[in-house]
Amino acid sequence: MPEITIKDIARQCGVGVSTVSRAINNHPDINPETKTMIMQVINESGFVPNNSARNLKRTDAKCIAVLVKGITNPFFSNMIKIIEEEIRKKKYTMVLQHVEYYEDEVNVALQLEKEKRLRGVIFLGGIFAHSKEKLGNLHIPYIFTTIGSAAPKSISKTSYSNIAVDDRKESYRMTEYLIGLGHRDIAILTAESEFRSIGQLRLEGYREALKDKKIPVKENLIRSAIEDIEHYSMENGYLTTKRLLEEKIPFTAIYATSDSLAVGACRALKEAGLKIPEDVSVAGFDGIDLGKYYNPSITTMKQPMEDMAYTTIRLLFDIISGKKAHEHIVFEAELIERESTAYIAKGTAH
Amino acid sequence: MPEITIKDIARQCGVGVSTVSRAINNHPDINPETKTMIMQVINESGFVPNNSARNLKRTDAKCIAVLVKGITNPFFSNMIKIIEEEIRKKKYTMVLQHVEYYEDEVNVALQLEKEKRLRGVIFLGGIFAHSKEKLGNLHIPYIFTTIGSAAPKSISKTSYSNIAVDDRKESYRMTEYLIGLGHRDIAILTAESEFRSIGQLRLEGYREALKDKKIPVKENLIRSAIEDIEHYSMENGYLTTKRLLEEKIPFTAIYATSDSLAVGACRALKEAGLKIPEDVSVAGFDGIDLGKYYNPSITTMKQPMEDMAYTTIRLLFDIISGKKAHEHIVFEAELIERESTAYIAKGTAH
DNA sequence: TTGTACGCGTTATCAT
DNA sequence: ATGATAACGCGTACAA
Numbered sequence: 001m002p003e004i005t006i007k008d009i010a011r012q013c014g015v016g017v018s019t020v021s022r023a024i025n026n027h028p029d030i031n032p033e034t035k036t037m038i039m040q041v042i043n044e045s046g047f048v049p050n051n052s053a054r055n056l057k058r059t060d061a062k063c064i065a066v067l068v069k070g071i072t073n074p075f076f077s078n079m080i081k082i083i084e085e086e087i088r089k090k091k092y093t094m095v096l097q098h099v100e101y102y103e104d105e106v107n108v109a110l111q112l113e114k115e116k117r118l119r120g121v122i123f124l125g126g127i128f129a130h131s132k133e134k135l136g137n138l139h140i141p142y143i144f145t146t147i148g149s150a151a152p153k154s155i156s157k158t159s160y161s162n163i164a165v166d167d168r169k170e171s172y173r174m175t176e177y178l179i180g181l182g183h184r185d186i187a188i189l190t191a192e193s194e195f196r197s198i199g200q201l202r203l204e205g206y207r208e209a210l211k212d213k214k215i216p217v218k219e220n221l222i223r224s225a226i227e228d229i230e231h232y233s234m235e236n237g238y239l240t241t242k243r244l245l246e247e248k249i250p251f252t253a254i255y256a257t258s259d260s261l262a263v264g265a266c267r268a269l270k271e272a273g274l275k276i277p278e279d280v281s282v283a284g285f286d287g288i289d290l291g292k293y294y295n296p297s298i299t300t301m302k303q304p305m306e307d308m309a310y311t312t313i314r315l316l317f318d319i320i321s322g323k324k325a326h327e328h329i330v331f332e333a334e335l336i337e338r339e340s341t342a343y344i345a346k347g348t349a350h
Numbered sequence: 351m352p353e354i355t356i357k358d359i360a361r362q363c364g365v366g367v368s369t370v371s372r373a374i375n376n377h378p379d380i381n382p383e384t385k386t387m388i389m390q391v392i393n394e395s396g397f398v399p400n401n402s403a404r405n406l407k408r409t410d411a412k413c414i415a416v417l418v419k420g421i422t423n424p425f426f427s428n429m430i431k432i433i434e435e436e437i438r439k440k441k442y443t444m445v446l447q448h449v450e451y452y453e454d455e456v457n458v459a460l461q462l463e464k465e466k467r468l469r470g471v472i473f474l475g476g477i478f479a480h481s482k483e484k485l486g487n488l489h490i491p492y493i494f495t496t497i498g499s500a501a502p503k504s505i506s507k508t509s510y511s512n513i514a515v516d517d518r519k520e521s522y523r524m525t526e527y528l529i530g531l532g533h534r535d536i537a538i539l540t541a542e543s544e545f546r547s548i549g550q551l552r553l554e555g556y557r558e559a560l561k562d563k564k565i566p567v568k569e570n571l572i573r574s575a576i577e578d579i580e581h582y583s584m585e586n587g588y589l590t591t592k593r594l595l596e597e598k599i600p601f602t603a604i605y606a607t608s609d610s611l612a613v614g615a616c617r618a619l620k621e622a623g624l625k626i627p628e629d630v631s632v633a634g635f636d637g638i639d640l641g642k643y644y645n646p647s648i649t650t651m652k653q654p655m656e657d658m659a660y661t662t663i664r665l666l667f668d669i670i671s672g673k674k675a676h677e678h679i680v681f682e683a684e685l686i687e688r689e690s691t692a693y694i695a696k697g698t699a700h
Numbered sequence: 701t702t703g704t705a706c707g708c709g710t711t712a713t714c715a716t
Numbered sequence: 717a718t719g720a721t722a723a724c725g726c727g728t729a730c731a732a
Contacts, residue, residue, distance in 0.1 A: 022718085030717070030718085114725095
């Protein structure tokens with residue numbers, strides 16, 4: 001198949017390649033007539049400039065990469081939309097890449113930096129477990145958003161930005177809230193066992209809250225998600241809760257560390273003939289849309305996704321333009337009480 | 351910042367660039383010792399080959415592009431996972447791109463074909479409304495999956511593959527099912543007004559079924575999704591249903607043309623004090639996980655996503671290797687009866 | 701087994 | 717306003 005290039009167009013138009021290039025790239029120094037003529041020929045021929053060659057040569061790519069850890073997380077969808085829109089407004093382009101759980105997002109960023117002449121990188125999700133050396137090779141500004149905020153101390157805080165809620169604290173608050181409703185046997189559905197992962201931070205918050213309230217932590221109420229299936233999924237919440245019920249360990253509330261897990265938990269409870277919140281209270285985390293529309297609607301700790309998204313992209317642009325230095329911003333989450341939680345009914349324990 | 355290139359590595363190692371290239375690309379003609387030496391230097395230096403330059407030179411990219419229309423559709427997530435896995439198994443790489451609703455996915459494919467030396471393209475979602483000329487410029491095999499199956503006649507069926515359910519027929523079946531339950535006033539929640547879109551095909555099936563059963567179509571029971579928000583979203587189902595209720599048009603069933611819409615509808619009904627399915631039956635379409643975990647679980651027309659995904663990627667590889675010609679496969683959907691639908695209660699109409 | 705030199709398609713520089 | 721030409725970083729004949 002004969003790949004059609006800028007040279008072919010130039011020949012067909014009887015002009016030099018530079019003129020064609022000028023036409024394509026909206027350069028000022030070109031006769032409008034020549035330009036329309038060239039554009040016409042291009043449209044007819046179906047010529048598409050080779051992006052690899054462009055990126056190879058170009059100095060000003062005006063491109064920002066967004067790397068998302070995991071693909072099925074609905075939590076990020078809205079954030080990405082906002083970020084994309086802002087990037088478009090600035091006449092930049094965005095390259096969105098999903099990174100598998102086992103892939104190293106920094107490697108991907110390193111690649112993209114060279115390939116696309118990136119101006120900045122946004123990491124969405126994942127764990128901050130990157131070596132200083134590797135990050136040192138990333139010569140452009142990068143921001144971690146929605147990532148367990150505790151980064152290794154060896155990495156200078158001035159070399160990157162971080163935007164997240166305080167997962168430990170907010171998890172503490174949610175646990176405290178459930179305790180306040182009279183619950184003492186609170187099962188927690190958690191995912192991710194990696195050190196400093198969001199899952200672990202939330203678990204720590206739970207432990208601390210119980211400890212502070214002098215409620216003994218029952219290890220058999222701490223349930224890790226099943227490994228082989230998507231961690232933060234409804235299915236995982238469902239299966240984990242089912243197992244919990246089968247083991248007949250008494251509890252009066254379930255604190256799921258994500259709303260998807262909470263949904264699955266609700267279903268399992270319902271199938272077991274338990275009423276929410278009369279028999280069992282269920283709380284989630286994140287504040288995705290679904291929680292609002294679920295039945296019962298689900299009490300959750302809502303992360304200010306829109307705010308976080310806007311802040312992320314604006315901060316990145318400010319850093320790129322030299323207006324700001326790196327920042328580490330902690331957002332407050334909002335406890336939204338909905339139908340799925342209530343005061344404990346006396347004498348019940350399932 | 352001094353971009354480090356293959357030349358720097360070569361100089362540092364005291365070898366020629368080709369030797370470094372051979373080391374990077376696992377070529378056979380290289381002394382193992384030289385290779386390890388070079389790789390060591392590379393690792394220390396943090397050198398990352400420039401992908402643009404590579405793609406520019408390379409002839410055998412072994413890369414397949416997956417273009418997804420719209421980003422927040424959970425329906426595609428599972429399909430993408432399967433496709434990605436199969437691609438990995440074949441030692442190919444996958445490039446996943448989300449295409450906005452207003453963007454032209456064929457343009458994106460055209461770009462990528464040149465940029466990444468693609469071997470094939472998979473289009474997920476969207477509408478088949480592409481000009482013959484443009485598609486003619488795509489010199490590699492491409493498959494449309496989950497796209498309204500009625501393509502313009504001007505395009506030869508031998509030039510592309512298509513994998514989908516028969517949206518009109520399956521929509522007909524769903525409507526028929528609801529009619530079979532005794533419903534006559536069936537509101538339909540639909541999205542997309544574009545000709546030949548999935549939304550329109552499903553609407554056509556609805557109309558036909560009513561017509562065949564001699565039930566007059568009430569135009570005010572046909573509700574289009576609100577334009578400015580995500581079409582197939584829970585929010586849209588919720589708001590649309592709310593409006594429907596406010597208008598006090600009597601109906602005993604809602605057929606939502608996607609499960610997300612159905613979820614929103616359920617919530618709106620519940621808030622209005624209506625019971626599902628006692629007062630109103632609700633049916634969805636697609637068969638996403640959520641329908642199973644929702645409360646009530648939602649009757650749906652399940653598309654065989656896994657099958658469709660496997661078939662798509664296998665067919666593509668067969669076409670690439672010359673084993674097969676293009677195919678047009680229609681899958682059967684499966685009507686899954688769940689808790690949200692039931693026989694009509696006599697004398698009720700809301 | 702290794703090194704030299706050319707070219708991939710484009711943009712930028714410098715003439716004209 | 718336009719054209720010739722030198723890079724961009726890499727892979728690969730081809731020569732050594």
